[in-house]
Amino acid sequence: MLTLHPAGYRIIMSNAPTVRAGMIPLGGLSCSSKSDMHCRKDPVIPMHQYLFYIGDFPLRAYGLVLSLSIILATGVGYFLAKQDGRGYEKYVVDIGIYCGIAGLLGARLWDVFFFDWDYYSHHLTEILHVWQGGMAIQGGILLGVTVGLLYARHHQLDAWALGDILAPAIILGQALGRCANLLNGDAFGAPTGSSFGILYPSTTLAYHTYGDQPLWPAEIWEGQLDIVIFALLLMFRCTNHAKGQCLALYVMLYSAARFFLEYLRGDYTQLILGLFKSAQMTSIAAFSLAALAFLLLQWRKHRKTPE
Numbered sequence: 001m002l003t004l005h006p007a008g009y010r011i012i013m014s015n016a017p018t019v020r021a022g023m024i025p026l027g028g029l030s031c032s033s034k035s036d037m038h039c040r041k042d043p044v045i046p047m048h049q050y051l052f053y054i055g056d057f058p059l060r061a062y063g064l065v066l067s068l069s070i071i072l073a074t075g076v077g078y079f080l081a082k083q084d085g086r087g088y089e090k091y092v093v094d095i096g097i098y099c100g101i102a103g104l105l106g107a108r109l110w111d112v113f114f115f116d117w118d119y120y121s122h123h124l125t126e127i128l129h130v131w132q133g134g135m136a137i138q139g140g141i142l143l144g145v146t147v148g149l150l151y152a153r154h155h156q157l158d159a160w161a162l163g164d165i166l167a168p169a170i171i172l173g174q175a176l177g178r179c180a181n182l183l184n185g186d187a188f189g190a191p192t193g194s195s196f197g198i199l200y201p202s203t204t205l206a207y208h209t210y211g212d213q214p215l216w217p218a219e220i221w222e223g224q225l226d227i228v229i230f231a232l233l234l235m236f237r238c239t240n241h242a243k244g245q246c247l248a249l250y251v252m253l254y255s256a257a258r259f260f261l262e263y264l265r266g267d268y269t270q271l272i273l274g275l276f277k278s279a280q281m282t283s284i285a286a287f288s289l290a291a292l293a294f295l296l297l298q299w300r301k302h303r304k305t306p307e
Contacts, residue, residue: 049061049062049183049184049185049201049203049204051064060184061180061183061184062180062181062183062184063180065176065177065179065180065183066104066177066180068176069173069174069175069176069177069179069180070096070100070103070173071096072172072173072176073096073100073169073170073172073173073176074092074093074095074096074097074100074169076168076169076172077092077095077096077165077166077169077170078092078093080165080166080168080169081165081166084161084165086158086161086165088157088161088162088165091151091155091157092166094151095148095151095162095166098147098148098151099144099145099147099148099151100144102143102144102146102147103140103141103143103144104135104140105143106139106140106141106142106143106144107135107136107137107139107140107143108127108128108135108136108139109127109139109143110136110138110139110140110142110143111135111136111139112127114136114139114278115136115268115278135181135186135187136279137174137177137258138258138279138282138283138286141170144170145163148162148163148166158243160243160244160247160297161243161244163244163246163247164237164241164243164244164245164246164247167233167246167247167249167250168230168233168234168237168246168250170250171226171229171230171233171250171254172226172227172230174223174226174254175223175224175226175227175230176223177223178219178220178222178223178226179223181219182217182219182220182223184204185200185201185203185204185205185206185207186204186205186206186267187218187219187222187265187267188200188204188205188206188209188210188215188218188219188265188266188267189215189216189217189218189219189264189265189266190210190215190216190218190264190265190266190269191210191213191214191215191216191266192213192214192215192216194214195214196214197213197214197215197216197217198214198215198216198217198220199212199214199215200215205267206266206267209266209267210266215266216264216265216266218261218264218265218266221261221264222257222258222261225257225261226254226257229250229253229254229257232249232253233246233249233250233253236249242297242298242300242301243297243301244293244297245294245297245298248290248291248293248294248297249290249294251286251287251289251290252287252290252291252294255282255283255284255286255287255290256283256287258279258280258283259280259283259284259287262276262277262279262280262283265277265279
């Protein structure tokens with residue numbers, strides 16, 4: 001039997017008082033009751049953690065959108081590889097499967113061991129409960145790229161060229177993945193301190209952390225920035241760049257975006273050395289290494305170019 005789940009999100013974007021939990025949305029009006037005359041027109045957008053139930057088993061929007069992100073990123077990667085002309089498209093589906101699984105595993109383990117080990121060390125059976133929230137994209141990128149490099153080496157592919165081809169597809173998958181985070185109520189922002197923000201339903205980690213306070217739409221803005229990076233990488237591929245520079249530019253742009261977005265994130269607030277969050281420290285390291293690689297690859301290309 002299929003049943004719809006009632007939990008939903010409300011995105012509040014006005015200067016009027018914030019809608020509190022339990023208020024009744026009436027055709028676009030947010031009111032505390034049907035008789036309340038102090039109603040205002042707010043965008044009330046229904047967004048569901050659970051799409052429906054098959055018996056007692058829930059089909060989660062998070063899992064569905066995350067799966068679609070891997071499938072669509074693989075499809076875009078196939079198109080880019082075919083367009084490139086090296087014949088790498090025949091490997092892309094396998095790469096999508098292996099790197100997709102590795103990315104999910106790396107994202108989860110990075111979060112468990114670097115952010116939440118105090119909890120999971122006493123709840124080992126919950127380590128793979130990804131629907132509770134807790135997927136660190138930087139760990140996913142690290143393990144996914146590592147598996148991709150091993151695959152390229154095994155099949156004697158040019159790893160730098162392959163990275164250039166797939167970099168736009170990877171960031172597109174990340175953008176769609178942030179939609180999954182939104183639907184699951186994780187990777188959420190900090191309280192805005194105003195009436196602007198997202199109100200999450202009581203079934204989410206965001207609500208358990210901050211209650212019904214409006215939160216910054218950090219995951220939405222990150223997804224939008226990922227789309228911008230996707231477009232920039234496609235344009236950069238049309239230039240006479242050195243082999244590997246598109247991959248390095250992807251790492252640089254995403255690391256820069258993630259560094260600044262962390263100031264709005266509210267799921268992890270602990271600072272390292274009282275300065276930056278762990279994700280910001282990782283972004284600094286990744287950006288620095290990628291920038292160095294970008295310059296070295298350009299220098300090597302210039303060196304090989306005849307006068």
